[in-house]
Amino acid sequence: MSDATLYGLCGAVLVGLGLFGLIVNPLPLRKILAFNLIGGGVFLLFGVVARRGAAAGLGGDPIPHALIITGIVVAFAATALAIALLLRLFRETGRATLGSDG
Amino acid sequence: MNLAFNGLTVVAVSAGAFFFMAGTVGLLRFPDALSRLHTLTKADNLGLGLIVLGLLFQVEGPFAALKLIAVWLLTLLAGATVTQLIARTARPGTPPF
Amino acid sequence: MAFDIGLAVLVLGVAVWTLAARDTFAAVIGFVTYGLLLALVWVRLAAPDVALTEAAIGSGVTGGLLLGASSRLRRAEIQAASEKPGATLRIAAVVLCALVSAGLAAIVLLLPEPAPTLAPEAAANLAATGLGNPVTAVLMAYRAIDTLLETVVLLLALVGIWSLAPDGVWGGFPGRRHQADAEGVLTFVAQLLVPIGILVGIYIFWVGSVAPGGEFQGATILAAMWILAMMAGLVDAPPVSRRWLRLLLIAGPAVFFAIGLAGFAIAGAFLAYPVDYAKLLIVTIEIPVTLSIAATLALLVAGPPERAPK
Secondary structure (H helix, E strand, C coil): CCHHHHHHHHHHHHHHHHHHHHHHCCCHHHHHHHHHHHHHHHHHHHHHHHHHCCCCCCCCCHHHHHHHHHHHHHHHHHHHHHHHHHHHHHHHHCCCCCCCCC | CHHHHHHHHHHHHHHHHHHHHHHHHHHHHCCCHHHHHHHHHHHHHHHHHHHHHHHHCCCCCHHHHHHHHHHHHHHHHHHHHHHHHHHHHHCCCCCCC | CHHHHHHHHHHHHHHHHHHHCCCHHHHHHHHHHHHHHHHHHHHHCCCHHHHHHHHHHHHHHHHHHHHHHHHHCHHHHHHHHHHCCCHHHHHHHHHHHHHHHHHHHHHHHCCCCCCCCCHHHHHHCHHHHCCCCHHHHHHHHHCHHHHHHHHHHHHHHHHHHHCCCCHHHCCCEECCCCCCCCCCHHHHHHHHHHHHHHHHHHHHHHHCCCCCCCHHHHHHHHHHHHHHHHHCCCCCCCCCCCHHHHHHHHHHHHHHHHHHHHHHHHCCCCCCCCHHHHHHHHHHHHHHHHHHHHHHHHHHHHCCEEECCC
């Protein structure tokens, strides 16, 4: 097994772990953390595809690398918006969770 | 010459790794925040310095060596600052900053 | 190979710790560590540009944002611990996640051999763009429209955050006014580090055309220096209704879009560059984009307005 495949399996497990944390944890801030873990796992899967495409003197296929960089920046923007929404919810209702019926 | 440089790199990086491990053992075993901070900064700064020293034998050109030393100095600065701020917060009675 | 196995196990261990930690503060620290370890994984996968971006944005700026949020929400977390889901939901979640992971692992193990790749075409056309870093060439030349839309997405997130301000402070100062002891450690470090950091940020942006680096990584360092100066109380965050701030934020996407439209006239397609002027046009786009993204990232961390404008 090459190291790229190893990290691909690691990414697959990370997506599963993050999804579990997203479903099970009641606190929205922990859900945001789990969502970022899923993102990290997905980017790892892209990175494995890029690494396997090493050719022409490059260490990896540069197109997936650019997609991952874009993805990391957009994931940060989404996290920032989610946290701002959560802090506003806390300011309005005094609770950091959504009610059990929505 | 190359063999001597590689040997020096291995020795220095191993010594640096040993200091990092000593710092982590201190982090786990010491009783309170202030003593843990003390052992972390001492061990990590020296550990990073030894690792940078070991890597200096592997770089080509003076600019890369200067960049490595700049990395070490910036880490020293950041580590010292954060340690001060955490220590002032952890010690009751002193204002944080 | 042994190092890779150890690193993968460490990443998974830190991820489990992040999910299982009781205290949210500990979970956020675990997440920052996870990001830094992922940066090491990217280096092992021969992706230094991605490693820089992951360390700077994925773990650095996101970590700062999450730490601020977790400290503000600490009071509310205690009463929420009683809403944990029951056993049936947990078991169903475990089964679902195991299936998802197994499916993705099967895909990884069944990837086609030989691997399809665009690296030869990317390397072959590199000389026409005048750049030496293939990832920057993809970001600014081959897939420039993705980068243009990405800058717009960042702006939209910022507009979304600003629209969360309560009515009384609409258009006001973001975040709290930070005060620090003028003789203290934080002020000293901010005064010392901000000029160095600006230099490092500009260097990483500039060297990105021939070596790992680029505008996003450089912009993140510039944004971090502004955030440091704001946290040390050296400067106050500007009110979000200031015209110069809004012009700074849209300068990058506007120049990008204008040069893209000019591509119709000078090279025949949107965002096409004529071969002789490719490097010049790319640098002309990159400079305002770097400044805009730096400002956007810093303001995303500063948050919605909380103090009324004067």
